[in-house]
Amino acid sequence: xxxxxxxxxxxxxxxxxxxxxxxxxxxxxxxxxxxxxxxxxxxxxxxxxxxxxxxxxxxxxxxxxxxxxxxxxxxxxxxxxxxxxxxxxxxxxxxxxxxxxxxxxxxxxxxxxxxxxxxxxxxxxxxxxxxxxxxxxxxxxxxxxxxxxxxxxxxxxxxxxxxxxxxxxxxxxxxxxxxxxxxxxxxxxxxxxxxxxxxxxxxxxxxxxxxxxxxxxxxxxxxx
Amino acid sequence: xxxxxxxxxxxxxxxxxxxxxxxxxxxxxxxxxxxxxxxxxxxxxxxxxxxxxxxxxxxxxxxxxxxxxxxxxxxxxxxxxxxxxxxxxxxxxxxxxxxxxxxxxxxxxxxxxxxxxxxxxxxxxxxxxxxxxxxxxxxxxxxxxxxxxxxxxxxxxxxxxxxxxxxxxxxxxxxxxxxxxxxxxxxxxxxxxxxxxxxxxxxxxxxxxxxxxxxxxxxxxxxxxxxxxxxxxxxxxxxxxxxxxxxxxxxxxxxxxxxxx
Amino acid sequence: xxxxxxxxxxxxxxxxxxxxxxxxxxxxxxxxxxxxxxxxxxxxxxxxxxxxxxxxxxxxxxxxxxxxxxxxxxxxxxxxxxxxxxxxxxxxxxxxxxxxxxxxxxxxxxxxxxxxxxxxxxxxxxxxxxxxxxxxxxxxxxxxxxxxxxxxxxxxxxxxxxxxxxxxxxxxxxxxxxxxxxxxxxxxxxxxxxxxxxxxxxxxxxx
Numbered sequence: 001x002x003x004x005x006x007x008x009x010x011x012x013x014x015x016x017x018x019x020x021x022x023x024x025x026x027x028x029x030x031x032x033x034x035x036x037x038x039x040x041x042x043x044x045x046x047x048x049x050x051x052x053x054x055x056x057x058x059x060x061x062x063x064x065x066x067x068x069x070x071x072x073x074x075x076x077x078x079x080x081x082x083x084x085x086x087x088x089x090x091x092x093x094x095x096x097x098x099x100x101x102x103x104x105x106x107x108x109x110x111x112x113x114x115x116x117x118x119x120x121x122x123x124x125x126x127x128x129x130x131x132x133x134x135x136x137x138x139x140x141x142x143x144x145x146x147x148x149x150x151x152x153x154x155x156x157x158x159x160x161x162x163x164x165x166x167x168x169x170x171x172x173x174x175x176x177x178x179x180x181x182x183x184x185x186x187x188x189x190x191x192x193x194x195x196x197x198x199x200x201x202x203x204x205x206x207x208x209x210x211x212x213x214x215x216x217x218x219x220x221x222x223x224x
Numbered sequence: 225x226x227x228x229x230x231x232x233x234x235x236x237x238x239x240x241x242x243x244x245x246x247x248x249x250x251x252x253x254x255x256x257x258x259x260x261x262x263x264x265x266x267x268x269x270x271x272x273x274x275x276x277x278x279x280x281x282x283x284x285x286x287x288x289x290x291x292x293x294x295x296x297x298x299x300x301x302x303x304x305x306x307x308x309x310x311x312x313x314x315x316x317x318x319x320x321x322x323x324x325x326x327x328x329x330x331x332x333x334x335x336x337x338x339x340x341x342x343x344x345x346x347x348x349x350x351x352x353x354x355x356x357x358x359x360x361x362x363x364x365x366x367x368x369x370x371x372x373x374x375x376x377x378x379x380x381x382x383x384x385x386x387x388x389x390x391x392x393x394x395x396x397x398x399x400x401x402x403x404x405x406x407x408x409x410x411x412x413x414x415x416x417x418x419x420x421x422x423x424x425x426x427x428x429x430x431x432x433x434x435x436x437x438x439x440x441x442x443x444x445x446x447x448x449x450x451x452x453x454x455x456x457x458x459x460x461x462x463x464x465x466x467x468x469x470x471x472x473x474x475x476x477x478x479x480x481x482x483x484x485x
Numbered sequence: 486x487x488x489x490x491x492x493x494x495x496x497x498x499x500x501x502x503x504x505x506x507x508x509x510x511x512x513x514x515x516x517x518x519x520x521x522x523x524x525x526x527x528x529x530x531x532x533x534x535x536x537x538x539x540x541x542x543x544x545x546x547x548x549x550x551x552x553x554x555x556x557x558x559x560x561x562x563x564x565x566x567x568x569x570x571x572x573x574x575x576x577x578x579x580x581x582x583x584x585x586x587x588x589x590x591x592x593x594x595x596x597x598x599x600x601x602x603x604x605x606x607x608x609x610x611x612x613x614x615x616x617x618x619x620x621x622x623x624x625x626x627x628x629x630x631x632x633x634x635x636x637x638x639x640x641x642x643x644x645x646x647x648x649x650x651x652x653x654x655x656x657x658x659x660x661x662x663x664x665x666x667x668x669x670x671x672x673x674x675x676x677x678x679x680x681x682x683x684x685x686x687x688x689x690x691x692x
Binding site for chain 2 (some may be wrong): 026039063150154155157158161167168170171172174175178179182203214218221222224
Binding site for chain 1 (some may be wrong): 538539557560561563567571572573574580585587605663
């Protein structure tokens with residue numbers, strides 16, 4: 001089996017397994033919607049206030065939704081022994097981690113990007129802002145999933161590690177959040193955002209190249 | 225040269241050498257800190273703009289310098305431990321973390337205390353304070369991860385991966401924070417960006433930085449020795465030192481290949 | 486000629502030494518049988534052989550190269566049956582087996598007869614979470630038997646097998662050894678290695 005076929009096989013299997021438990025898939029999405037409704041309720045439904053908050057809230061909620069779904073990324077595989085079988089198999093573990101993270105993003109990140117425009121409307125975001133929101137989320141959420149996978153791999157063997165995972169992973173996610181939210185805000189006021197977009201792209205490339213190696217090393221430690 | 229390195233990697237040798245070196249770091253550190261503190265608090269002239277409030281830099285700047293340097297030391301020793309499988313390197317990395325966390329907490333508190341007379345408020349989201357807070361939280365995360373493993377070897381390796389990942393991430397976070405703060409209108413706070421600090425304010429500062437570094441070295445050696453003794457508590461050399469029978473015949477002394485007498 | 490070599494394996498669990506400077510060589514047609522009471526380190530030793538657990542000292546070589554540097558070749562040649570069975574509960578038994586076969590590059594393999602011999606022919610289309618504990622174990626065993634791997638590492642495979650299953654597994658083990666395979670097995674029950682050379686290791690002797 002070639003590398004690409006192995007990547008696709010692991011991705012497909014993860015999607016197959018996840019779709020059997022679609023309640024788990026729905027959680028991050030529902031969470032995303034619910035968090036975004038908190039702010040108008042807690043603060044004020046004034047369009048001006050919401051327009052100011054919108055980029056930040058929509059980005060923070062996406063980050064929190066991703067964080068919520070990370071705990072389950074490797075846990076079930078470590079618990080039922082599938083991860084061991086993958087670790088001693090003939091394919092590079094880094095590739096397998098990349099495949100699993102990609103499947104995770106398809107299930108948790110992509111739905112957020114699809115939903116974001118609808119929620120942006122509730123925050124009265126102008127069209128340029130909505131476009132920037134989707135674009136930054138498209139570039140940013142894979143990075144968030146990748147960075148989160150390191151934390152998930154490090155804590156895969158630890159019981160009740162939800163809080164620990166968040167503590168480990170949040171500092172790493174801060175740059176993506178800062179640039180993503182700020183870029184959305186800048187676009188909403190009509191400014192050019194190619195700079196931040198390039199940076200988000202750079203973060204993604206850096207994460208794609210380096211994270212699978214780190215999370216493979218981390219999961220081997222967890223399996224020990 | 226490699227034999228020296230390998231000898232250093234042997235815990236009983238390191239224990240002895242560190243024990244010998246520690247007072248040579250500690251006493252100069254304390255003396256120089258006393259001198260620097262006196263020079264900074266008493267001798268240096270009051271600042272034109274800030275009055276006496278600026279004197280907190282003699283605590284704040286060394287702490288800030290150390291918190292980053294200690295993380296670097298932690299990351300490098302973690303890498304050595306992971307790549308060359310030296311348990312001693314892991315022990316040193318583990319010893320660095322609480323010291324680094326303490327210095328970053330000190331930098332945070334001293335930064336906040338400086339803020340009150342300077343900006344009238346204890347907290348501003350400026351790049352330095354924000355970066356300090358984030359680094360403090362990173363240290364806390366590292367210590368939490370270590371604490372969540374029962375097996376020391378697993379804790380060592382997992383936190384080594386975390387330290388190395390952090391070493392790549394922290395510069396990115398730092399520069400992102402600087403960029404982020406430059407976007408916002410507001411008083412550009414240039415604490416130490418003053419073009420030239422007069423000499424009689426500067427030399428106590430440099431002295432304090434140097435003295436604090438020596439102090440860190442002394443603390444590191446002390447912690448590392450304690451860490452090693454605890455990890456090796458079943459080994460013959462520890463039991464001999466403490467005056468007890470070894471736990472097992474052929475106890476788990478680490479890979480030195482030599483009989484410890 | 487494949488060979489699994491262990492050099493000076495040493496591992497401690499807390500204050501207990503599970504094994505100290507353990508060395509052996511396992512070649513084609515040989516079966517490493519590890520015996521010992523519960524908690525003596527049989528599972529740990531097997532995991533070290535697979536490259537899952539890192540020993541404090543020593544290393545394991547496959548065909549002369551350390552396992553960590555030889556993961557692709559070793560991974561293709563290895564099939565492991567461990568305590569955690571490695572089955573996805575939400576997929577059917579057949580889906581699990583087919584994935585394992587495809588992922589590890591096995592073509593062919595007589596699924597039907599192996600499943601029938603392990604009494605799984607009626608339940609292979611059920612999701613694994615609906616299977617009994619014994620059926621789950623037999624499914625994981627089927628994965629090893631269908632794997633066409635040269636080295637079988639089995640952690641107490643005879644537990645929860647009925648007599649027919651036990652006989653079947655022993656026959657398969659011996660056939661595997663006859664065909665030049667290697668076996669490392671931790672066993673409580675007595676098993677007879679007829680068609681291969683048995684290497685015995687007893688753990689937990691001095692505590």
